[in-house]
Amino acid sequence: MEKSDLQFFRDWFRDYTSGFHSRDRDMEWLIQIKIGHSYRVGENTKEIGNELGIGKNDLLLAETIGLFHDIGRFEQSVRYGTLHDDRSENHAILGVKVLEKESVLSNLDKKEGEIILTAIRLHNAKALPDIQDDKTLFYSRLIRDADKLDILRVVTDYYERRRQKRNPLIELELEDGPGYSTSLVQDILEDRISDAGELRTLNDLKLLQLSWIFDINFLPTLKRVCEKRYLERILKGLPDNSEIREVDSHIRSYIERRFIEGA
Ligand SMILES: [Fe+2]
Structure with a gap:
């Protein structure tokens, strides 16, 4: 070429x-x-x-x-x-x-x-x-x-500004409320990428996007995800409870392990 x-x-x-x-x-x-x-x-x-x-x-x-x-x-x-x-x-x-x-x-x-x-x-x-x-x-x-790197950029940016301007198309027309599906939390705690077919709420979509971390293939990508703090910023928009805090610390230790292993 x-x-x-x-x-x-x-x-x-x-x-x-x-x-x-x-x-x-x-x-x-x-x-x-x-x-x-x-x-x-x-x-x-x-x-x-x-x-x-x-x-x-x-x-x-x-x-x-x-x-x-x-x-x-x-x-x-x-x-x-x-x-x-x-x-x-x-x-x-x-x-x-x-x-x-x-x-x-x-x-x-x-x-x-x-x-x-x-x-x-x-x-x-x-x-x-x-x-x-x-x-x-x-x-x-x-x-x-x-x-994934750019979708994380787009959605993080969107979640942080959606109070000013909403777009139901980008939210996949999902309901916005405090709820979320525990099966999506479970996927993350078991290092598994979730299924897009299981989404019921906007929080579910955020959890799905967090679970993408388990499907990042190369360290230069992971490095960029960390530099831009995409996952921390998505987590900020989820309910503050012990389950979500567990998700947070699980993701952190997964990333740390990837960098230590160098692959
Ligand atoms: Fe695509």
């Missing part, structure tokens, strides 16, 4: 997404968030990849996957008015369909195209399946890290 390929992809992305702007205020805000998210995830894949020591060409591939990973979100938002995959369709698979239909990757060699499409298709899977090819596995893990 050449630098000019990446430039072509950036131009295509800009043109494609410009067709999705909306007169509806919440929807337009969401489209803007998704455009910004795509560019930042492109940057994240590049930065994390760079810190992991991958070569120049691999960085181009990484950035392409980052930029395109949520391309299905645009059609999903406009067609269904929701980001809920369960209530519409899987946006990762939809994204692969969009890239194939528009022949966006046709200039790349076959193997590179396949890596990009596989990494995009699996970026939101609850867990990665067995992947035999090392390169495909690496990029699939990288995009999942880069994506």
Whole structure:
């Protein structure tokens, strides 16, 4: 892959997404968030990849996957008015369909195209399946890290400002109250990523986002999560009780252990 390929992809992305702007205020805000998210995830894949020591060409591939990973979100938002995959369709698979239909990757060699499409298709899977090819596995893990890193940024920022401006679409239309599901707490205490299908309240969503820590693959990503204090900031928006304090200290010791083990 050449630098000019990446430039072509950036131009295509800009043109494609410009067709999705909306007169509806919440929807337009969401489209803007998704455009910004795509560019930042492109940057994240590049930065994390760079810190992991991958070569120049691999960085181009990484950035392409980052930029395109949520391309299905645009059609999903406009067609269904929701980001809920369960209530519409899987946006990762939809994204692969969009890239194939528009022949966006046709200039790349076959193997590179396949890596990009596989990494995009699996970026939101609850867990990665067995992947035999090392390169495909690496990029699939990288995009999942880069994506989570930026979602944590977006939601932390949103939770801290939502008193001024709420957006039900970003909250997945979940009920906001003091309650939460203890099964999500249990998942965290057992180092397990939770299931998005189990969410009932906004606090559940926050707990799910905390549980992503168990699916961070690379230390440079973990380092960034800690530097920005995303988890502490999400925890601040949860009820102050002994159960949540246990979640807090469990997450802290998990992270500490990862850094000590160096993997
Ligand atoms: Fe996504």
